[in-house]
Amino acid sequence: MVKRPSLGFGRALCALSLAAACSTASRDAASVTAEPAPIAAARYTVDLGRTPLMGQGHGVLLIGYDVEAIGPDETVEFLRKSVALHRELGAPATYFSTGLTLETVAGEFRALAADPLFDVETHTYTHERLKPLFEERPEGTRFLAASSPDALAASVARSIAASAEVLGQPSIGMTAPFGAYRGLVDRPDLLALLEAAGVRFVRAYSRNERDWQPVPFDVQPFWYALQGHPRILEIPVQGWQDVLWRETHGWDDLAGYRDLLDDALDTVAARNLVWSYCAHDWGSLRGDPDLSLIRHLLVEARRRGIVLATHRGFYEAALASSPPA
Numbered sequence: 001m002v003k004r005p006s007l008g009f010g011r012a013l014c015a016l017s018l019a020a021a022c023s024t025a026s027r028d029a030a031s032v033t034a035e036p037a038p039i040a041a042a043r044y045t046v047d048l049g050r051t052p053l054m055g056q057g058h059g060v061l062l063i064g065y066d067v068e069a070i071g072p073d074e075t076v077e078f079l080r081k082s083v084a085l086h087r088e089l090g091a092p093a094t095y096f097s098t099g100l101t102l103e104t105v106a107g108e109f110r111a112l113a114a115d116p117l118f119d120v121e122t123h124t125y126t127h128e129r130l131k132p133l134f135e136e137r138p139e140g141t142r143f144l145a146a147s148s149p150d151a152l153a154a155s156v157a158r159s160i161a162a163s164a165e166v167l168g169q170p171s172i173g174m175t176a177p178f179g180a181y182r183g184l185v186d187r188p189d190l191l192a193l194l195e196a197a198g199v200r201f202v203r204a205y206s207r208n209e210r211d212w213q214p215v216p217f218d219v220q221p222f223w224y225a226l227q228g229h230p231r232i233l234e235i236p237v238q239g240w241q242d243v244l245w246r247e248t249h250g251w252d253d254l255a256g257y258r259d260l261l262d263d264a265l266d267t268v269a270a271r272n273l274v275w276s277y278c279a280h281d282w283g284s285l286r287g288d289p290d291l292s293l294i295r296h297l298l299v300e301a302r303r304r305g306i307v308l309a310t311h312r313g314f315y316e317a318a319l320a321s322s323p324p325a
């Protein structure tokens, strides 16, 4: 005859919980599901010293423009001026365009995409939000809901189809509209959605713990390996996005914004970091019709020995140098 435990069911569960919480040995005995062991960060982050692109010791700057303006005139003006500036300085850049804007100004995008200085990636079709935001701004807080998974999947697929149609090859990179704190580390469902659509690198980590700015420069590119998507690279957007700082501090405070850029460049160069900088078509010309802020950023980056690359170039260098296990 089997001897029955003397504890009642409720008390037995309670004892089991306590044992599980108190010791590894007890936890092993009591667990009903296997939990993964912790992995050292070096196993899923990008080793900057492994390629010529990233091993020069003064950091890497990736310029990424989100292109999303509703009216095409502003976008066309921005594209023409920014392309001319980048060509003059020989500085690469990435344009993350919504599919709708890409189709609206297709000719401009076709012309710039033919230049190896530039790559064109996506920003969903009509700016769908991946994750909800609880955005604590200085002037108050707001909650912004996420798009439904079906709407998001349709938007991403449509934007990539648009890039294939307009440019002759599909985009493989994406800036997540609005971004989110910690990117997609807690959303393997969204990573699966992006991977199925063909996305291979994403700028989703562009908010801090208040779903606001700035994002610390300690946040560096990493593979979503722990979430089961080791071939998707997160390229976080650190510091301030241009429009969020400038609408908070004043669109005419160009000197203040130059100081902010200089401080960020000093940090990147001194610590040999990767910085994905986020600017916007509709904000770049506001109070700065000649793009003097972008010129300042590019010139000062070069002066500090910071390497400039496109996001796709960085992704390919990362994949070649430190592919995830």
Ligand SMILES: [Zn+2]
Residues within 6 Å of the ligand: 066, 068, 123, 127, 177, 178
């Ligand atoms: Zn956007």
